[in-house]
Amino acid sequence: xxxxxxxxxxxxxxxxxxxxxxxxxxxxxxxxxxxxxxxxxxxxxxxxxxxxxxxxxxxxxxxxxxxxxxxxxxxxxxxxxxxxxxxxxxxxxxxxxxxxxxxxxxxxxxxxxxxxxxxxxxxxxxxxxxxxxxxxxxxxxxxxxxxxxxxxxxxxxxxxxxxxxxxxxxxxxxx
Numbered sequence: 001x002x003x004x005x006x007x008x009x010x011x012x013x014x015x016x017x018x019x020x021x022x023x024x025x026x027x028x029x030x031x032x033x034x035x036x037x038x039x040x041x042x043x044x045x046x047x048x049x050x051x052x053x054x055x056x057x058x059x060x061x062x063x064x065x066x067x068x069x070x071x072x073x074x075x076x077x078x079x080x081x082x083x084x085x086x087x088x089x090x091x092x093x094x095x096x097x098x099x100x101x102x103x104x105x106x107x108x109x110x111x112x113x114x115x116x117x118x119x120x121x122x123x124x125x126x127x128x129x130x131x132x133x134x135x136x137x138x139x140x141x142x143x144x145x146x147x148x149x150x151x152x153x154x155x156x157x158x159x160x161x162x163x164x165x166x167x168x169x170x171x172x173x174x175x
Contacts, residue, residue, distance in 0.1 A: 045075070049071045054107040055069065056114050057116060064115075078169045092156065093138055093140070103152065120139065137155070138155065140153070149173060155168075
């Protein structure tokens with residue numbers, strides 16, 4: 001059953017490492033038509049000094065920060081979906097990762113090693129629905145193996161078996 005879902009994802013995601021991110025933007029938009037994913041939020045905006053975490057969230061001198069991060073300018077396309085009908089957000093994330101061929105994994109964390117889920121949901125993504133159990137969160141950042149055209153950020157979380165979420169961000173980097 002999950003394979004039908006992934007069929008929507010595989011072809012455009014394999015293009016992601018070979019060409020500019022436009023196929024992935026189209027993929028994210030097409031994902032809205034998938035019957036087991038309900039869109040919670042989406043946006044498309046120009047950003048300046050957008051911070052992408054390349055390390056876990058940690059509290060330093062009373063302030064929550066990434067252990068390591070990079071700040072980039074460009075066009076940011078964001079989608080948040082609720083995964084329904086018994087699908088697991090972590091299963092969907094794993095299948096998407098398998099489809100990202102040739103992309104370089106810049107950072108990956110799972111569960112409590114990512115930091116507190118409430119910080120990811122509210123401070124990083126600004127989507128309170130993403131807050132879930134710390135042990136069920138997963139975060140990934142991908143870049144193309146050649147060039148520095150974009151960053152693909154994936155985050156999955158789960159509150160309960162019925163409240164599974166997947167968040168994707170695609171940042172087209174511009175000087």
